[in-house]
Amino acid sequence: MNKRTRSATGYAAWRLIAEELRGDIAGGALAVGDRLPTEQELSERFGVNRHTVRQAVAALAADGLVESRRGSGTYVLGGGIHLHRLGVRTRMSLSLGDRAEASAVRVLDSAIEAPPADIADALRLRGDRAVRVEGMRTVGGRALVRGTHWFDAERFPDIAAVLRRSRSVTAALRSVGVDDYLRVSTTVSARHATADEAADLALEPGAVVLVARGLDALPDGTPLQLVVARFPAQRVALEIEHGGGLGLA
Amino acid sequence: MNKRTRSATGYAAWRLIAEELRGDIAGGALAVGDRLPTEQELSERFGVNRHTVRQAVAALAADGLVESRRGSGTYVLGGGIHLHRLGVRTRMSLSLGDRAEASAVRVLDSAIEAPPADIADALRLRGDRAVRVEGMRTVGGRALVRGTHWFDAERFPDIAAVLRRSRSVTAALRSVGVDDYLRVSTTVSARHATADEAADLALEPGAVVLVARGLDALPDGTPLQLVVARFPAQRVALEIEHGGGLGLA
């Protein structure tokens, strides 16, 4: 492996190899149950020392993607990717299915403050303040998503307190008279997690997060909330629902 | 900064700092035109040497996110994030707008082969072979997306040749009698780019890719194509269209 590459990229050789193998698994080149190429083969493929390959595989093992067995080989373990549904009616319960019982939502922090201009515009604030609620949802004790929710402070001054008492955003909104709402738009991006996000989502620094920034509105079009959700990309994928009753299987 | 963290994570200290700052910019904590905290302030914030901070900022400058000026400071440059629209009728031309003229699509490779089982299932293949077309789209000379397209080999045996002659997938399909098609489902995920993807998309190893795996069908529900598109996450975000005529501004 080109040594200069490492210093130029800021990634240890074994990290690049680990992410390459993760890509092989995610992309289907390696399926659940498959045996990875041997350490010797990987050493030759990547042009590095066998010990460097061992570190890469160890990182994947630590993430639960593979399992090494002495004398036998290294095997791909079952997926474990949670599919989070994202559609016109985005409800966490739709994605969780029978795992909803094991799910917990919790408010980490909240404040009433002037939001960034783009968020103020999107929410069509009556005043100049919004309620910002920092939340976290876990499933089976594992962090699923870290969300920042914004509401119009004039319309929902106590939404933070209500959310603290509720099992979900939807339940909280129902208790302040919002029986239905729709997802108007969502922008999805990806980047490395910040240190705080890594800590909240139980990720190592440098892990990747999927960011979904969505605007929800009442059926009459009035903006309701803007939410920025960060998902750990190694555990969650987004399943986009393209609405409009296509009648497809 | 904790030295042990670096060895445990496989990321150089400056890389973690660079990605943290990239997250600050992407998340709105730093807006276009803002001046970054000084090197001394960042050195204190992250607990590292000023030279380490300089390397992090240099990486962001290399990506066109910031610009340093001696004696003045380091400033956030204009966005440059391309929003790719993703909806029921996903057409590249919708996302490109007036940049369509500067866009080019090209076929890198193609083959007729047995696809992975999940792809065969999704396409409801008549036989056991599919046409795999590896494509690349650039805009203004810059890689926008790297796509792998799968078609039923019995229905579209020559689709690769047709795509080579066309400006877009849509144009190619029209010339084989497909006037309209709809996006049935899309799964979005993110991970580090593989070495090949990094090379194709002009990214450094370790950069993040957004992966959109979508199934398109004819209006009558017959599967048409399955495409796996990889976007450079530092340059592209996905704008999800939630269909169904909500009549919202």
Added chain:
DNA sequence: ATATGTTATCTAGATCACTAGACAACTTAT
């Protein structure tokens, strides 16, 4: 039972990354 293949662990050396300091060159504030 034995040979071969594969992962696991130990020790050790060479090269790289981060730290550190000093000083230059530019911009901004007074």
Added chain:
DNA sequence: ATAAGTTGTCTAGTGATCTAGATAACATAT
């Protein structure tokens, strides 16, 4: 005009990472 603030560049030392080899322990094939 001058002081202070900020980025840019040079040299150099120390600790971490990757390489390397050897050998043990387990699994598989013959």
